[in-house]
Amino acid sequence: MNRPPYAIGIDTSVTRLSEADRLLREIATGLALPPDAFGCTHLVRDADGGRPRVALSLAAGSEAVIEGARDRLTGQGHQVQDGVWDGAGRAVLYPGADGLKGTLTVAELVSRSAIERVQVLGAQDGPDPSIRVVTREFVRPQWREGELVLAAMPAVGGTLVPFEVPDPTPCCADH
Structure with missing residues (x-):
C-alpha cells in the first residue's frame, strides 16, 4: 500500500x-x-x-x-x-494499527494492517511469515522508499518485537 x-x-x-x-x-x-x-x-x-x-x-x-x-x-x-x-x-x-495487539505472526501483522513488510535488524532477508511478533501494543512502522516497513529485533523464545519500545528510558536518565 x-x-x-x-x-x-x-x-x-x-x-x-x-x-x-x-x-x-x-x-x-x-x-x-x-x-x-x-x-x-x-x-x-x-x-x-x-x-x-x-x-x-x-x-x-x-x-x-x-x-x-x-x-x-x-x-x-x-x-x-x-x-x-x-x-x-x-x-x-495507519489502516489496521488498532488491531495489532498481543502476539501475531509476521503474516498476520502484514495481512491485518498497512504494513507491507517486517525487516529484522541486521538480517538480509525478511523473517519467516510464521515467526511470532510480540507487539506490546506499540507498532510504529516507517516509510522506506514508498513502503511501510516495521523494523523488528529478535526477542526471547524465537519471537520478534518492534524495534521502538513504548516507554524508552531517556538518555542519561541517571545523571
Whole structure:
C-alpha cells in the first residue's frame, strides 16, 4: 500500500516522540479521519539547522478529507503546509494499527494492517511469515522508499518485537 496521494504537514514545537504521538492522536480524533488515513511523525529542523522538533503529517485518499483537515487545523491556529515533511515518516495512525495487539505472526501483522513488510535488524532477508511478533501494543512502522516497513529485533523464545519500545528510558536518565 502506497502512501495516500493527498497530504498535509503540521508544524509543532514538540520535541519528544511520545508527546507528538499524543498530539497526533488528539488531532486525528478531532478530525474524525477515515480508516484509510495515515498520521506520521517526522524529525525536522529549521532550514538554518536550528530548532529540532517533531512535525506531523496527515495523508488520505480523499482530497476533500485533507482540505477539510487543513481548514480546521488552520482555524485552530496550527501551521499547515502542503505535503509530508519527508519520505521517511514514522507511522502512528495507519489502516489496521488498532488491531495489532498481543502476539501475531509476521503474516498476520502484514495481512491485518498497512504494513507491507517486517525487516529484522541486521538480517538480509525478511523473517519467516510464521515467526511470532510480540507487539506490546506499540507498532510504529516507517516509510522506506514508498513502503511501510516495521523494523523488528529478535526477542526471547524465537519471537520478534518492534524495534521502538513504548516507554524508552531517556538518555542519561541517571545523571
